[in-house]
Structures are given as structure tokens and as C-alpha cells.
Amino acid sequence: MPIYEFKCKDCGEVFEELILGNNEEDIVCHKCRSKEVEKLMSTVAFKCEGSFRGSKGSVCASCKGGNCSSCG
Ligand SMILES: [Zn+2]
Numbered sequence: 001m002p003i004y005e006f007k008c009k010d011c012g013e014v015f016e017e018l019i020l021g022n023n024e025e026d027i028v029c030h031k032c033r034s035k036e037v038e039k040l041m042s043t044v045a046f047k048c049e050g051s052f053r054g055s056k057g058s059v060c061a062s063c064k065g066g067n068c069s070s071c072g
Contacts, residue, residue: 010034 002019008029015030028035 005040006037007040008032008034009036009038014040 003016004019005014005016006027006029007014008031011029011032011034013029013031017027024039027037029037
């Protein structure tokens with residue numbers, strides 16, 4: 001499934017969103033509802049969600065990488 005990670009530019013919240021079609025412009029922060037979000041190119045993040053979550057969404061604690069290509 002096309003799950004992407006987004007980061008809110010306002011509060012720094014990192015969250016995942018299932019993208020269906022072209023609804024990227026409708027994505028809002030899950031925490032503060034801001035539309036100032038940027039897409040993080042980490043579509044495989046959900047594979048190692050547990051360790052990925054606790055590290056500000058940038059580096060996986062399991063594989064020490066940003067894309068988890070060798071993780072999970
Ligand atoms: Zn936010």
C-alpha cells in the first residue's frame with residue numbers, strides 16, 4: 001500500500017498517511033491539523049515501525065539508516 005511518512009513543519013509531528021489517488025494536498029498534521037507538512041521519502045518505514053518511531057522519524061534504531069533497506 002502507498003503509505004508515506006509526513007512531517008509537520010509547525011509542530012514537528014511525524015505521522016503516516018495512506019495516499020489514495022492525488023489527495024496529498026489534503027494531508028494535514030494529525031496533531032495540530034496544520035497543512036504545512038512535508039512528505040518524507042520513506043515508504044518502507046512501516047516495516048520497522050516500532051524502532052523507527054522513537055527516533056524522531058529520521059533514523060531507524062534497528063538498522064541505523066534512514067530508509068531501513070536492510071531492516072525488518
Ligand atoms: Zn503539527
